[in-house]
Amino acid sequence: xxxxxxxxxxxxxxxxxxxxxxxxxxxxxxxxxxxxxxxxxxxxxxxxxxxxxxxxxxxxxxxxxxxxxxxxxxxxxxxxxxxxxxxxxxxxxxxxxxxxxxxxxxxxxxxxxxxxxxxxxxxxxxxxxxxxxxxxxxxxxxxxxxxxxxxxxxxxxxxxxxxxxxxxxxxxxxxxxxxxxxxxxxxxxxxxxxxxxxxxxxxxxxxxxxxxxxxxxxxxxxxxxxxxxxxxxxxxxxxxxxxxxxxxxxxxxxxxxxxxxxxxxxxxxxxxxxxxxxxxxxxxxxxxxxxxxxxxxxxxxxxxxxxxxxxxxxxxxxxxxxxxxxxxxxxxxxxxxxxxxxxxxxxxxxxxxxxxxxxxxxxxxx
Amino acid sequence: xxxxxxxxxxxxxxxxxxxxxxxxxxxxxxxxxxxxxxxxxxxxxxxxxxxxxxxxxxxxxxxxxxxxxxxxxxxxxxxxxxxxxxxxxxxx
Amino acid sequence: xxxxxxxxxxxxxxxxxxxxxxxxxxxxxxxxxxxxxxxxxxxxxxxxxxxxxxxxxxxxxxxxxxxxxxxxxxxxxxxxxxxxxxxxxxxxxxxxxxxxxxxxxxxxxxxxxxxxxxxxxxxxxxxxxxxxxxxxxxxxxxxxxxxxxxxxxxxxxxxxxxxxxxxxxxxxxxxxxxxxxxxxxxxxxxxxxxxxxxxxxxxxxxxxxxxxxxxxxxxxxxxxxxxxxxxxxxxxxxxxxxxxxxxxxxxxxxxxxxxxxxxxxxxxxxxxxxxxxxxxxxxxxxxxxxxxxxxxxxxxxxxxxxxxxxxxxxxxxxxxxxxxxxxxxxxxxxxxxxxxxxxxxxxxxxxxxxxxxxxxxxxxxxxxxxxxxxxx
Numbered sequence: 148x149x150x151x152x153x154x155x156x157x158x159x160x161x162x163x164x165x166x167x168x169x170x171x172x173x174x175x176x177x178x179x180x181x182x183x184x185x186x187x188x189x190x191x192x193x194x195x196x197x198x199x200x201x202x203x204x205x206x207x208x209x210x211x212x213x214x215x216x217x218x219x220x221x222x223x224x225x226x227x228x229x230x231x232x233x234x235x236x237x238x239x240x241x242x243x244x245x246x247x248x249x250x251x252x253x254x255x256x257x258x259x260x261x262x263x264x265x266x267x268x269x270x271x272x273x274x275x276x277x278x279x280x281x282x283x284x285x286x287x288x289x290x291x292x293x294x295x296x297x298x299x300x301x302x303x304x305x306x307x308x309x310x311x312x313x314x315x316x317x318x319x320x321x322x323x324x325x326x327x328x329x330x331x332x333x334x335x336x337x338x339x340x341x342x343x344x345x346x347x348x349x350x351x352x353x354x355x356x357x358x359x360x361x362x363x364x365x366x367x368x369x370x371x372x373x374x375x376x377x378x379x380x381x382x383x384x385x386x387x388x389x390x391x392x393x394x395x396x397x398x399x400x401x402x403x404x405x406x407x408x409x410x411x412x413x414x415x416x417x418x419x420x421x422x423x424x425x426x427x428x429x430x431x432x433x434x435x436x437x438x439x440x441x442x443x444x445x446x447x448x449x450x451x452x453x454x455x456x457x458x459x460x461x462x463x464x465x466x467x468x469x470x471x472x473x474x475x476x477x478x479x480x481x482x483x484x485x486x487x488x489x490x491x492x493x494x495x496x497x498x499x500x501x502x503x504x505x506x507x508x509x510x511x512x513x
Numbered sequence: 514x515x516x517x518x519x520x521x522x523x524x525x526x527x528x529x530x531x532x533x534x535x536x537x538x539x540x541x542x543x544x545x546x547x548x549x550x551x552x553x554x555x556x557x558x559x560x561x562x563x564x565x566x567x568x569x570x571x572x573x574x575x576x577x578x579x580x581x582x583x584x585x586x587x588x589x590x591x592x593x594x595x596x597x598x599x600x601x602x603x604x605x
Numbered sequence: 606x607x608x609x610x611x612x613x614x615x616x617x618x619x620x621x622x623x624x625x626x627x628x629x630x631x632x633x634x635x636x637x638x639x640x641x642x643x644x645x646x647x648x649x650x651x652x653x654x655x656x657x658x659x660x661x662x663x664x665x666x667x668x669x670x671x672x673x674x675x676x677x678x679x680x681x682x683x684x685x686x687x688x689x690x691x692x693x694x695x696x697x698x699x700x701x702x703x704x705x706x707x708x709x710x711x712x713x714x715x716x717x718x719x720x721x722x723x724x725x726x727x728x729x730x731x732x733x734x735x736x737x738x739x740x741x742x743x744x745x746x747x748x749x750x751x752x753x754x755x756x757x758x759x760x761x762x763x764x765x766x767x768x769x770x771x772x773x774x775x776x777x778x779x780x781x782x783x784x785x786x787x788x789x790x791x792x793x794x795x796x797x798x799x800x801x802x803x804x805x806x807x808x809x810x811x812x813x814x815x816x817x818x819x820x821x822x823x824x825x826x827x828x829x830x831x832x833x834x835x836x837x838x839x840x841x842x843x844x845x846x847x848x849x850x851x852x853x854x855x856x857x858x859x860x861x862x863x864x865x866x867x868x869x870x871x872x873x874x875x876x877x878x879x880x881x882x883x884x885x886x887x888x889x890x891x892x893x894x895x896x897x898x899x900x901x902x903x904x905x906x907x908x909x910x911x912x913x914x915x916x917x918x919x920x921x922x923x924x925x926x927x928x929x930x931x932x933x934x935x936x937x938x939x940x941x942x943x944x945x946x947x948x949x950x951x952x953x954x955x956x957x958x959x960x961x962x963x964x965x966x967x968x969x970x971x972x973x974x975x976x977x978x979x980x981x
Contacts, residue, residue, distance in 0.1 A: 148539035148900055150519040150558060150570055159582045160963040166585055182981055183515055192965020209981060236563070237977025250974075263830055263905070263978045264564025266546060289515035290980060292549055293565040300531065341515040344560055344568035367517075369963050370582060396575035397560050397568050406549040406567060484973050504970040515981055516906045535833075539900030542833040563980050 150396065154368035155191075163373035164196035167380055174200035175383050176332045177376060178325065178468055180318060181339030182209030182497065183367055189501040191369045201380065204332065204468035205498040207321055207424060208339055210286045211238045212466065212490040212497045215420040216454040218314040219244040222283050224449045225312065226257045231447075232275060234268035235283040237261045241493050245455040265297035272301070272309035281443045284311040289341045291315050291432060292406035295413035298434065298441050312443040313434050316419055318342050319350050320430035326358040328467055335379035337365040337372070340394040345410075347402025351390040359388045366394040413438055422490055423463030457482075462489035465498050472502040479503060517562035519570055520545065522555050536561060651746040656776030665774060669752055673759040678735075678770035686770040688735055691794050696731035698722055699790040705783050707750065710824045711839025715757035717915060718787040720844050723765050724864045727846040728918065730801045730853065731793030733765055738772040738789050743782035754785060765844035767791070799853065805860040806881035808951040811927035815848055815918045815934055816841070816942040817893040818870045822912035823901045830905065830978065838897050843916030848940050852920055855933040861921035868972060869911040873919055874957045875971045878949075887947030887959040887969065906979035911972045924948065 179185060185205040188194050194203050207213050223244045226233035233249070240249040240261065253259035258278075262268050265282055272280035284294040294311065301309040318339060325333055338351060343364045351362045361382035365375030375393045382389060392398055412435065419431025434442045444450075459477040464470045472478050472491070482488040484500050491497035520536035525547060527533065532547040536559065546565045547553060559566035654661040671679060678686040702718040723733035738758065742751065762769050820841040827838055845864060852859055861881070865873035870892070878885050894902075894909045902909045916939065922930050927945050934940030947959070957969040 148519065148903060149521070150575060151539075151903065153575075153579055155962055157963045162585060163582065181515070186981075190961075190967060191963050192961045192967050193963065195965040196963065211981065236980045238979045238981055240977060241973070261977050264546075266564055286980060287515065289517065289562050289567065292567060293546070293563045296531075296546065296548055296565065304529075339515070341517045341560065341562060341567070344517070344562075374578070374582070393578075396571050396578060399568075403549050403567055405551060409549075504968060516979060518903055537835070538904050540835040540897040541827075541900045541904055542835070543904065544831070 151368060154366070154370040156370065160193075160369045160373055161196065163370060163377055164198075167201065167373065167377050168198040170377070170384055171198050171201060171380050172384060174202065175334055175380060176202045176204055176468075177335045177337065177379055178204040178206045178333040179337040179365070179372070180206040180208040180322065181337075181342070182206075182212065183341070184337060184339065184365065184372060185209070185498055185501055187367050187369065187372060189504075193369055193372055196373070197376065201376065203376075205465070205501070206325070206468065207421060207466040208287065208318065208342075209491070209497050210290070210316060211242055211493060212462065213316055213421040213424065214239070214242065214285050214314050214490070215422050216245060216456055217420065217452055218285075218312065220452045220454055221444065221449045222312055223247055223249065223252050224452065225281050225443055225447050226252050226259050227255070228279075228447065230278055232258045232260060232271055232278050232280045233283070234260050234262045234271060234280060236285070239283055239285065241487070242490050243487055243493065245453075265294050266300075269297050269300060269306065269309060272306050273304075276308060278308060279446075280309050281447075282309070282311045284313045284315065287316055287318060287339070287342050288345045289339075291410055291414065292345055292403070295409045298438055299409060299413055301441060302438065310441050310443040310446045311434065313414075313432065314419070315414065315432035316421065317430050317432065318346075319354060320427050321421070322354055322362075323358075324424070324427045324430070325467060326354075326360060330469060331467075333360070333468055335361040335383055336363070337375045337379065338362050340364055340366040340371070340398055343394070343398040343402065345403050345406050347400050348390055348392065348398065349400055349402075355388050355390050361388050362390045364390070364392045364394050364398050366397065421466070423460070423466050425463070457488040460489035462491040462499065465491050472499040475499075515562050517560045517567065519558050520561050522547075522553055522557050522559065525553075525555060534566070536566070649748055651742045651744055651748065651751065651776060653744055653776050653778070655742065656774055662774070669755050670772065673755045674762065674769040674772075676768040676770060678768060679772075686735075688768075688770060691734075693797060694795045696726050696729045696793045696795050697790070698725035698729075699788065700725060701786065701788040703783065703786050704825060706825070706828050707754065707784050709828050709840055710837050711820075712842040712915075713754055713757050714785060714787055715754035716761040716842050717840075718789045719758050719761035719765065719767075719769075720842050720915060721866065722789040722791040723767055723793070724845045724915075724918075726791050726793035727844070727849045728801070728862045728864050729793070729795060730799035730849065730859075730862065731795045733767045733791055733793045733844070733846055736762065736767055736769045736789050736791045738769055738787060740772070740774045741782055741786040742774060742776045743784050744776055744779040746784045751785070754787075761844065765846065801859055801862045803861055803863065803877050803880040806877050806883050806921045806949045807860065807923075808883055808949050809924050810860055810883075810921045810949040811924045811945050812874070812885060812887065812947045812949065813920050813922065813927060813930055813934070813943060814865075814870065814892065814946050815845075815920075815940045816916075817895045817898065818865065818914055818917060819894055819898045819902065819909035819912035821915040822869065823898045823907070823909075825913075826905065826907075827901060832901060832904070834897055836897055838895070838901060841914055841916035843939055845916065845918050845939070848918060848934060848937055851933040851937055851940070852922075852930055855930045856922050856926045858923055858926060859920060860923070861919070863919050865914050865917060865919055867913050869909070869913055870919065871908070871910040871957065871969045872971050874969065877919075877921065878957050879955045881949070882954050883949040884951065884953040884955070885947055885957040886950050886952075887957065889959040889961050891944055892946045893942045893944055906981075907976050910969060911976055921949065
C-alpha cells in the first residue's frame with residue numbers, strides 16, 4: 148500500500164538503527180505512548196535492532212487496557228439488559244470486567260455486536276427502532292471525532308434509541324502523570340502520530356520544557372518509529388528538550404480543526420480513572436450537557452456497580468513503565484491471553500499480550 | 514492506540530447531508546466519512562481510522578522524509594566504506 | 606414412520622420435534638405431513654414440512670438431492686448405503702459448516718462442505734471416496750438458495766471424483782439457524798506405505814505452503830464488512846487431493862501434511878511444532894499473501910497468517926527434497942504459488958518464530974479465538 152510499504156524497507160530500517168547506534172553514547176529510556184506503536188515494535192522486532200542501552204518503555208496508550216473496570220462492568224450490565232443491542236469495537240469483547248467479559252455476556256444471550264465504525268452502530272439503531280442500541284465509545288483523541296460524529300448525527304436524525312457509554316481518554320494529561328509519578332524512568336517520549344492528526348501538537352512544547360523531556364511526534368511503520376527514536380536520542384545526547392514532528396506527511400501542528408470543533412461541541416473534559424493507574428485530573432472526555440440525552444449512563448440505571456480487580460495484576464506498573472510485563476509474578480502463569488487478569492494481557496497491543504505473543508522467543512534468545 | 518491506514522479518494526458523495534467517500538486502500542475499497550476533511554479532493558490520500566478520514570497525507574512531506582532516509586543511507590554507506598578502508602590500512 | 610425418524614436429536618431444545626427427512630428413506634413415508642400435491646416450485650422457501658418426512662420431504666429428495674448427487678448408491682434410497690471397499694486402509698473424517706454469509710466470493714457453504722471434509726481425508730494421504738451429507742435448514746431459506754448450494758456440492762464432488770451416497774435433512778424454526786448448516790462425513794482410502802502424521806516433522810525439514818494464505822477468511826470477512834475490491838478476493842475453496850498426489854509422487858518421505866483452515870497458517874504450524882516437538886524458523890517475506898488480502902488485513906487489523914484457508918496445504922519434507930516438491934506443486938494450477946517458507950529447527954522447540962522484513966524476529970503465536978476488526 149502506498150505510504151506504508153515505503154516505510155517498511157528492511158535495508159533502510161537497519162541503516163536507521165545503525166545511525167542510532169552511531170550517535171548514542173549512554174543508556175536512554177524512551178516511552179512510546181501509543182499501543183499501536185508498541186504493537187509495531189514487537190511485531191517487527193524493532194527493539195532488537197536498537198543498540199544496547201536504548202530501552203523502549205511501553206506506555207499507557209491502549210484504550211482497551213486503560214478503560215476503567217467500572218466502565219467495563221457498566222457495559223456488561225447494559226449489554227445484559229433485555230431489548231438492548233450492545234455495539235462495540237472488536238477489541239473490547241475479551242476485556243475482563245470484575246466477573247465476565249462481553250463474549251461471555253453474549254454467550255449468555257445478550258445481543259452484542261462488533262462494529263468497525265460507530266456509524267455502523269448508528270445504522271443498527273436506524274434499522275431497529277424498537278430496540279435500544281448502545282455503543283461503547285472508548286478510545287483516545289484519534290477515535291473521539293468518529294464517536295462524536297455518531298452522536299451528533301443521532302441527535303440531528305432524532306435517533307432516540309441510540310446512546311453511547313463514553314470513556315474517552317486524553318494523551319497529554321497521561322504524559323504529565325507519568326512524568327510526575329515517583330520513580331519515573333522515562334527520559335523522552337514518542338508522541339502518538341494518529342492522536343496528533345486530530346489534536347496537533349501545540350500543547351506539547353510546554354510539557355517538553357516543564358519536564359525537560361524531548362517529545363517527537365512519531366508514525367507507526369518501522370522506519371517511522373526508528374526515525375522517532377533517532378530524533379529523541381539525538382536530542383537526549385545534545386541535552387535538548389524540544390518538540391519535533393517526525394510524522395510530517397500526516398500530522399500538522401494545528402491538527403484537524405474541523406474535528407476539534409465537533410469535539411468541543413459534543414464532549415466536555417472530565418476527570419477519568421485509568422485502569423491500573425488511577426484517576427488523572429481532566430484526562431478524559433464525557434458527553435457535553437447538550438448531549439446528555441444520549442449518555443447511556445443516564446439512560447440506564449447502572450450506577451450501583453462494585454468493581455473487583457485481581458490483586459495479582461500489576462498492569463498499572465506496566466502501563467507506567469515501572470516494570471516490564473515479565474517482571475510481574477503472574478505473567479504467563481495465572482495471567483495469559485487465554486485467561487487474562489488485566490486488560491494489558493487482552494488487547495493485541497497491550498504490552499503484556501504483546502510480550503506473551505511475540506516476546507517470548509527474543510527474551511529466551513538473549 | 515489507533516489503527517489508521519492510508520487510502521486514496523476515488524469518489525466523493527453525499528449521504529443525507531454527510532460528506533462520504535469511496536476510498537481505495539491498496540485495492541480494497543471502503544466507504545469513509547469525509548466530514549472532517551472538507552477540502553479533500555478525488556485523488557488525494559487520507560489517513561482513515563474507524564471509518565473516518567482524519568488527516569490528508571502530504572505527498573511532498575512523505576517524499577522528503579524518504580529522501581532524508583536515503584541520504585542517511587548514503588551517509589552511512591559512505592561511513593562504512595571509510596571505516597572499511599581505515600580497517601584495511603590498519604591491518605596492512 | 607420409517608427408520609428415518611429413529612435417530613432424531615434435538616438441535617433446538619425449545620422445539621418439540623425437529624422435522625426430519627432422510628434421502629435414503631424408502632419413499633414409503635408416513636402421510637402425517639401436508640398432503641397437498643403442490644409441486645416443489647410452488648414453495649419458494651423452506652417450510653417446516655420439508656423436514657417432516659412427508660411428501661414435501663420426498664420432493665426435496667426427488668427434485669433436488671437425487672438429481673444433483675445422482676449415483677447408484679443414493680438412487681436406491683435405502684436406509685443405508687452400501688459400497689465396496691478397496692484394498693488398503695480406510696480414513697474417515699467429519700466436519701460441520703456454519704459459515705455466514707452462506708454465499709461469498711468464490712464459493713458457498715456447499716462447495717466448502719465438500720472440499721473441507723475431503724481435504725481432511727487428503728491430509729492423511731487418503732484418496733477421498735464417499736461422502737455423507739446432513740443438512741440443518743432454517744425455515745424460510747429460499748429454495749433457490751438450497752438448489753444453488755446443492756448444485757455447488759454436486760459440482761465439487763464430481764470434480765473431486767467422490768460420491769455423496771447418503772444424507773439427512775432437518776428443518777428448524779425460523780430464528781434457530783443461519784439458513785443452512787451442513788455436516789459432511791467422508792471416507793477415503795490410504796494406499797499401503799503412506800504414513801503421514803503431524804508428529805513426524807524433524808529439524809532440517811523444509812516447510813512448504815501450496816499458495817497464498819488468508820484468501821478464504823478475507824473473502825468471507827469482506828462480505829461481512831462491506832468491503833469492495835478492484836480485483837476481488839475470492840475464497841480459495843478447492844479439493845486438494847490432486848496436490849497431495851503430486852507430492853506423494855515427488856517424495857517417498859512426506860513427513861507432515863495439513864490444511865491450514867480455521868486459525869490459519871499460524872495455528873497449523875504451531876500444532877505441528879508441538880506435536881513434533883520441533884522449533885520452526887520462518888522467513889516472513891517468503892510466505893505468499895496476495896496484495897489485496899494484505900491490504901484488507903491492514904485495514905481491519907488482521908494478521909493474514911491467522912486467517913482461514915480452504916484450499917491450501919502445508920507440507921513438511923526433508924530439506925533436500927523441498928526443491929522437487931515445490932516444482933511438482935507449481936506444475937498444478939492450485940499450487941502455482943507454492944513456496945518454501947521456512948525450516949524446522951532443533952532450537953526453541955514447540956515455538957514458531959519468523960524472521961521479520963526488517964531482519965528481526967517475532968514469535969508466531971496461536972490466536973485465542975476468532976480475529977475481530979480492531980481499532981488499535
